[in-house]
Amino acid sequence: MSRRLSPRDQVRVMKRDAYGRLDENSYPLIYRVGPTEPTTPWLVRLADDAGIFRLLCFDFDGKEAGVVSPDLMERAVDDCDALSGLLDRLAIAHVVCQSSGTGGRHIWVALHGGAPAAVVAALAGAAHANYSTLDHGMLCNPREGGARPPLAPHRDGSSSTILRGAVEDLLSPTATSTDLDTLTRVLDQAKPASRPSDTTPSGPIDARYSAHRPLSAWGQGHMATVNGGSNPSWTGFMCLLAAASAGWTLADASQEARTAPGMEHYRTKNMSRGARKPRTEAEATARLERQWAKAQQYSALQAPLGSSRTPADLAELGVIVDTVDDLLTRFRASPGRWGQSEAATSRRTILSAVAYLTLQTGKRTVAASIRDLALMVGLSRDTARRALTALAEDGFLVRVSLSDSGNAAEWRLSTDFSTASRTVASQPLNNPRPPPSSSISARRW
Numbered sequence: 369m370s371r372r373l374s375p376r377d378q379v380r381v382m383k384r385d386a387y388g389r390l391d392e393n394s395y396p397l398i399y400r401v402g403p404t405e406p407t408t409p410w411l412v413r414l415a416d417d418a419g420i421f422r423l424l425c426f427d428f429d430g431k432e433a434g435v436v437s438p439d440l441m442e443r444a445v446d447d448c449d450a451l452s453g454l455l456d457r458l459a460i461a462h463v464v465c466q467s468s469g470t471g472g473r474h475i476w477v478a479l480h481g482g483a484p485a486a487v488v489a490a491l492a493g494a495a496h497a498n499y500s501t502l503d504h505g506m507l508c509n510p511r512e513g514g515a516r517p518p519l520a521p522h523r524d525g526s527s528s529t530i531l532r533g534a535v536e537d538l539l540s541p542t543a544t545s546t547d548l549d550t551l552t553r554v555l556d557q558a559k560p561a562s563r564p565s566d567t568t569p570s571g572p573i574d575a576r577y578s579a580h581r582p583l584s585a586w587g588q589g590h591m592a593t594v595n596g597g598s599n600p601s602w603t604g605f606m607c608l609l610a611a612a613s614a615g616w617t618l619a620d621a622s623q624e625a626r627t628a629p630g631m632e633h634y635r636t637k638n639m640s641r642g643a644r645k646p647r648t649e650a651e652a653t654a655r656l657e658r659q660w661a662k663a664q665q666y667s668a669l670q671a672p673l674g675s676s677r678t679p680a681d682l683a684e685l686g687v688i689v690d691t692v693d694d695l696l697t698r699f700r701a702s703p704g705r706w707g708q709s710e711a712a713t714s715r716r717t718i719l720s721a722v723a724y725l726t727l728q729t730g731k732r733t734v735a736a737s738i739r740d741l742a743l744m745v746g747l748s749r750d751t752a753r754r755a756l757t758a759l760a761e762d763g764f765l766v767r768v769s770l771s772d773s774g775n776a777a778e779w780r781l782s783t784d785f786s787t788a789s790r791t792v793a794s795q796p797l798n799n800p801r802p803p804p805s806s807s808i809s810a811r812r813w
Contacts, residue, residue, distance in 0.1 A: 370517050371401045372539055373478070374412040375422035380514060382408040382523060390523040395514075406666065406736045409521050415510040422481035423538075424548075425515040426451060426475040426495060427467070427503045432749055439658060440501060441471050445638050446601040447499035447562050448473035450570075453693075458551060460543050463533035463644060465518050469526035474515060476533075478541035483548055486509040489550050494555035497746065503648025560602075562746075564670070565607055574629045583614050591624065596632035605632030608656075608663035611669075618660050625656055662739065665776065666705075669725075669740050685730055691781050692723045695764075711754070718755040719764055720778050739775035 370379065380395035390408060399406045415425045428448045430441030448464065452475060455462045465474040492507035506513035518535060521527045561567045569589045577592040587610025596603045607630045611621045625634040634656045636644035647655070699706055699716065706716040721744050725734040742752040756779075759765040768778040 369535060370405075370410070370412055370520060371540070373423065373517050374401055375416035375420075376413050377401055377606065378680065379406070379410040379412050380512075381406040381410040384408060393523070393715065394673075409516060409523050411514040411516050411520075413512065413514040414506060415485065415513065419485050419510040421485065421488045421507075421510065422479055422482050424475075424477040424479065424488065424491075425506060427506065427515060428475075428499065428501045429499060429503055430472065431470075436470050439655065442633075442638060443601040444473055444501040445471070446599050446633075447501045448475060449638065450599040451475060451495065451499060451502075452686060454551070454554065454602055458547065458554070460547050460551065461533070461537035461541070463518060463538055464531045466529045466531055467516065468522040468528070469524050473497040474518075474528065476518060476538055477543055478538040479543050479545065479548075480541045481544055482708040483545040485550075487545055487548055491552045491555070494552045498555050500746075500748065503748075507766065508666070509657050533581065553646065564606065564613070569593040569597055569630070570599050570603055571595065577629055579624060579628070581614070581616060581620055584610055589616060591628045591630045593630040600633040603630045605659055605663065607631050608659055609667055612660070612663040621660055622656060624652070625652075626778075662711055665737060665740055666743055669736065669744070684732065687783065688726055688730065688732055691732075691783050695719065695723055695781065696731035711758070714747055715755045715759055715764075718752055719759055719781075721745050722765060723781060726781055733778050733780045735778050737771060737777040740776065 370528045378398050378400050381388050381397045381399045382392075382395055383397050384390055385392070395409075395411050401409060412423070414425060415421045426448070428444040430437055430439075430444040431442060450460065455475070455477070460477060463476040464569050465476065466472070467474045488510075489508050492504040493787050495507075496502050496504040506515060517527055518528050518530050518538070520794065565584065565586050567586060567590070570593060572594045573589060574594050575592070577588075579588060579591055583591065587607065590603055590606040590610060593603050607624075607628060608621055611624065614626075625631045632644070634647070634652055637651075638648050639645050639807065706712050718741055721741050722736065725736055726732065738749055738756065740758070741747075742749045745752075747755075756765065756767075760767050763782055766780045766782055768780050771777040
């Protein structure tokens with residue numbers, strides 16, 4: 369099946385280390401497809417040699433810094449089911465797989481006639497805006513983007529297992545590039561708003577529902593979403609965020625979680641294939657407490673400042689404004705430094721978020737967890753973590769304190785930005801002296 373699916377006559381395979389182990393999740397070796405399968409796990413590229421995508425793989429993962437997070441893994445399953453339901457409504461044939469023993473998900477779509485890289489990249493961006501657990505990098509890389517195909521082995525000893533769909537839909541594809549354009553438009557229209565107060569429920573509303581304590585209109589809508597809507601874990605967190613913003617306590621949230629339609633995620637667990645299983649009381653309580661702590665942090669981070677607040681020290685505020693202005697000037701003067709790659713763009717985004725918090729709070733040192741910054745700017749936690757580390761190493765950020773006992777790490781913008789080793793000059797390195805204005809003036813000299 370891999371031979372028939374692969375758009376190229378080669379697959380990439382893992383390489384064992386000196387001890388015969390497969391500890392690294394990388395595929396450095398090339399293996400020509402044939403009747404004998406590789407002895408280590410392999411992946412197929414999604415695009416052919418001309419850069420035309422023949423396959424799509426939407427990879428949903430629940431890992432944080434390489435470690436499986438139960439909360440994130442459930443979110444990944446919900447995200448996968450939400451996209452799968454959308455594909456069903458648009459009549460786009462697909463296959464859903466559990467990618468390994470840890471529970472990650474792959475959605476595979478085969479394309480009739482292929483699709484240009486630009487079309488797939490636009491789809492990847494729209495999908496990632498809707499589903500935060502989606503690793504969309506492979507969909508933006510027509511040269512080497514790939515994934516382990518259905519039924520292929522995993523390095524942990526498990527294999528990719530088909531949960532829904534038929535392999536025949538991949539071997540005899542019907543989806544076209546036009547279908548992808550339609551999917552992109554639908555996802556663009558459905559993506560959550562950047563501010564919680566502007567978000568809308570992901571499903572029908574139970575008009576009979578009423579919260580036991582005052583709640584914002586947007587929070588009431590999420591709380592009343594029948595069965596948590598198309599993405600119960602996202603809806604559940606929005607319910608907690610609305611409750612935290614309204615000044616509720618954990619006891620209030622626990623009481624509402626027993627009956628509120630939108631908090632289905634804290635009562636039952638997604639077992640995939642459209643089924644949910646009731647959680648044990650201990651599991652439900654622990655999950656609610658963890659998510660409540662995150663909702664409180666995010667709510668505090670997003671809380672608007674009172675209009676009557678005045679800075680206690682105008683000199684300190686002047687330093688803050690000058691520092692941020694210097695940073696914005698550097699963004700404009702050296703665009704190559706901040707836009708040469710996806711990683712550079714992510715660093716600029718995170719640095720801008722810290723600058724925003726600095727101005728918003730009027731403090732040179734701000735507390736912000738990796739998760740909060742990631743939520744603010746729409747990046748994954750791993751991407752935000754790598755960006756913070758690189759910015760600290762390059763001297764753009766100073767880590768004042770580490771996270772400790774539930775308290776977020778503290779950061780400060782550097783007041784004297786140093787030139788990092790990876791800085792891209794705004795002028796070419798080989799810049800020859802301009803020629804004289806005329807040959808006559810040259811001879812006179």
